[in-house]
Each structure stands twice: as structure tokens, then as C-alpha cells.
Amino acid sequence: MAKKKAIKKAFDKWITRLGLRWWKLTIRYYDDPGEIISRFRHDDDLLVLARTYADWRYLQATIDINLPAWKEVKDVDEAVIHELVHVLVNEMREGGMTHEERVVTLVTKAILWAVDMERQDANRFTNESGLWTQDINCFSGTATVEKAE
Numbered sequence: 001m002a003k004k005k006a007i008k009k010a011f012d013k014w015i016t017r018l019g020l021r022w023w024k025l026t027i028r029y030y031d032d033p034g035e036i037i038s039r040f041r042h043d044d045d046l047l048v049l050a051r052t053y054a055d056w057r058y059l060q061a062t063i064d065i066n067l068p069a070w071k072e073v074k075d076v077d078e079a080v081i082h083e084l085v086h087v088l089v090n091e092m093r094e095g096g097m098t099h100e101e102r103v104v105t106l107v108t109k110a111i112l113w114a115v116d117m118e119r120q121d122a123n124r125f126t127n128e129s130g131l132w133t134q135d136i137n138c139f140s141g142t143a144t145v146e147k148a149e
């Protein structure tokens with residue numbers, strides 16, 4: 001299944017980028033209909049995309065993937081980052097799940113925005129003159145710097 005390959009690739013990429021290599025992470029993939037219903041059913045008979053169980057005390061986490069549901073996922077990176085951010089903020093769960101869900105969504109978006117901006121910056125610094133110009137926002141000015149070889 002091509003989607004499973006894409007999910008695995010995204011986990012490999014984001015586990016490293018989010019500094020989670022020193023956690024013990026187990027990712028389990030499910031496609032059996034009976035098992036999907038028992039593992040991924042939400043309160044109101046909705047099936048969730050994934051469930052993340054993390055124990056921040058021992059830096060261990062298991063992420064269960066509802067494989068058929070990922071067919072509908074357009075941005076695999078976003079969904080993978082979302083689950084990994086649950087691992088990062090797991091300590092918050094002791095105060096209930098609602099705040100954790102909102103913080104995870106915001107942090108996921110912040111990461112994606114950072115990646116987008118990095119891409120835009122990479123384009124901005126490309127010019128043929130051999131010089132590059134960078135806006136330094138904190139000094140509200142423009143500096144021209146010789147490009148280092």
C-alpha cells in the first residue's frame with residue numbers, strides 16, 4: 001500500500017526533526033475491520049485516524065494507525081506531526097484531553113508554518129549578483145552581506 005509507505009517515510013522524517021529519536025516509539029498499523037472498530041472508535045461512533053499512547057516518565061510511546069482512514073488524508077506530514085506532537089505534550093494529559101488536543105493542533109500548524117517560511121527564505125537568498133540581501137526585522141532595516149563561499 002503506497003499510503004503506508006508514505007506514512008512510514010513521514011514518521012522517519014519527523015521523528016528526527018522533532019527530536020524524538022531518544023524516545024522508544026512503536027508505530028502499529030491496522031487494517032482489519034474488527035480491530036479498527038475496537039481500537040479507533042470514538043465516543044459518538046466516529047473512527048479516529050490514529051491513537052497515541054505515551055508515557056512521558058519513561059519516554060515511551062505507541063502510535064496506532066487506522067490505515068484505511070488515511071486514504072482520505074491529503075497532508076500526511078500534517079497528520080504525522082500531529083500524532084508526534086501528542087508525544088511531546090503528553091505530560092499535559094493529566095489535566096484532561098481537551099487542552100492537549102488544541103495545543104497539539106496549534107503546535108502542528110506552527111511547525112508547518114516554520115517549514116513554509118524556511119522554503120520562502122531559501123528562495124529569497126538566491127540571486128545572481130553574488131550578494132544576498134536579508135531583511136533584519138529586529139533592526140527594522142536592510143543589510144547587504146557578501147555571500148560566503
Ligand SMILES: [Zn+2]
Nearest residue numbers: 082086101104
Ligand atoms: Zn489529536
